Amino acid sequence: MEFLEPFRKEVARTDGVLLCDYSRATAPFRRFWGIPTLGIDSTRATDYRPAVAAALGAAGDRPLFMLTPFGSDGPESLGWGLLFRDTYVGVLLRQERYQLPRTIRRIPVTWSLYRIPKGRAPPVSAPARAFARGFDDGSAGMAGFAPGAKTWGSAPSGCVVCAGQEIPFPEAGAPPNAPALLIVSHQEDETPAVLAVRCGSDTLPASSSHDLGNGWRAARFERAEPWAGSLAIVVMQGACAVTDILAVIPGTPSLHRSGPESRVLPWRSIAVAPARWTRAESRVAVRAASGPCVLLALVCGPREADSPARQSLSLGIGAAAGNGSLSVEAGAWQWLGWLSEAPPSDEEVAWVTASTSPAWTPAGSRGAKEFGVLLQRIAVIPLSPLPPE
Secondary structure, eight states, rough: OTTHHHHHHHHHHTTOOEEESGGHHHIIIISSSSOEEEEEEEOOOOOOOOHHHHHHHHTTSSEEEEEEEEEEEEHHTEEEEHEEEEEEEEEEEOOOSSSSSEEEEEEEEEEEEEEOOOOOOOOOOSSSSOOEEEESOEEEETTOOOOBOOOOSOEEEEEEETOOOOEEEEEEEOOOSSSSEEEEEEEESSOOOOOOEEEEEEEOOOOOEEEEETTTTEEEEOOOSOOOSEEEEEESEEEEEEEEEEEEETOBBBBBEEEOOOSSSEEEEEEOOOBBBEESSEEEEEEOOOOEEEEEEEEBBOOOTTOSOEEEEEEEEGTTTTTTTTTHHHHHHHEEEEEEEEOOOOOSSSEEEEEEEEEEETOOOOOOOOOOEEEEEEEEEEEEEEOOO
C-alpha cells in the first residue's frame, strides 16, 4: 500500500480512471481507495485495444491512466505519456528440497504509470527518426501474439571488428544495383562504433546510424554508382560485432540478406532477449512518419519436432502487408528486412502486420494454435533524409 501511494495520488489528483496490467494490483485502488479500476490479465489478454476502448468510453471526460510492471516499449509505441515510475523490491524465501528454506531472494519490479491520450494523436512531421521496440509479457501495442515472453533459440553471433580493422563482404558481395545498404551490428559500449564501407579505393562513411535498442545498431550506406570491386566493412572508431548485411533492391519488397565472413577475426555470441511468438497474422504498433521506410525484424524460426521444415515471414504497413516473404532460419536468430510505404495518416501510430506461413500447432498443446515465429525486436527506419542526431 505504501509503495502504491504515489501512483494513487497521481490518479486521484485529476479524478482519473485506471487500467492495470496486473489484475492483483487493482484491489487496493478499487476497494480501498475507491478509484474506478479495470484489471487486465496479461497471461490471457493478447490485445489490449478492446479494454482501452471500453475504459475510454467509461471514463467520459475523466483522464485515463495505465499502471504496468512491464517494459516501456509497448506504451511508448502508442504515444502514452509517462508520469511516474518506481521500483518495488519483493522478498521471497528460496525453495529448498527436503529441508526448510534458509535464504531469501529479492525480486525488483519496476512499475510505471502512463496517461493514455484521448482522441487522435498529432501527426508525426517527416522526416522522422527510426523507431525500434522489443517485447516482453505485456501486450500493449500488440495484437494477435501468443501470450508470454520466451527466451529461446541459439544465440546470435557476430564478427568482432575493432577500430582500424576491416571485414570483407561475403564472396557474392553486395548486389551491384543496390542503392542502399544497412549493416546491422551489436555493441556492448555505450558510445556507438563508427562504420564505413570500402568499395575498391573509395571509403564511404555511413549516411545515417540508427539505434535499434538493446545494443543493436544499423548503419545506412548509399551509393549512386554500382557496388564494384572488393568490398569491406571498416570500423573507424570503437568496436562492434557485425551480424547482418541487408541490401535494398529496387522493385523488390524484401531486402537481400547476407552475413559477414571472416576466418581471422573473432566471433562473439550475443545474449538472447525475451521474444514473443507470432501467429498466422500478428500486428505491432510503431511510431513512424508517412513515406517510404525499411522494416527490420530480429526473428527465429521454431525447431520443434512437429514444426514446419521451412517458414516464411513478411512484414508491411497497411496495404503492403503480405508482400515479399522471406525464409526464416529454424533455431537461429537473424535480422530480416522489407521495404514498405507508410500511408499518410492523421495519427502518429502505425500498425505493422507480420504474416507467417505456414502456421503450426505444437503437439499436445491445449488451446495454443497457429504459432508462427519468435519476434525479438522490430524497427522502422525512414528512407527520407534524417536530421543529424
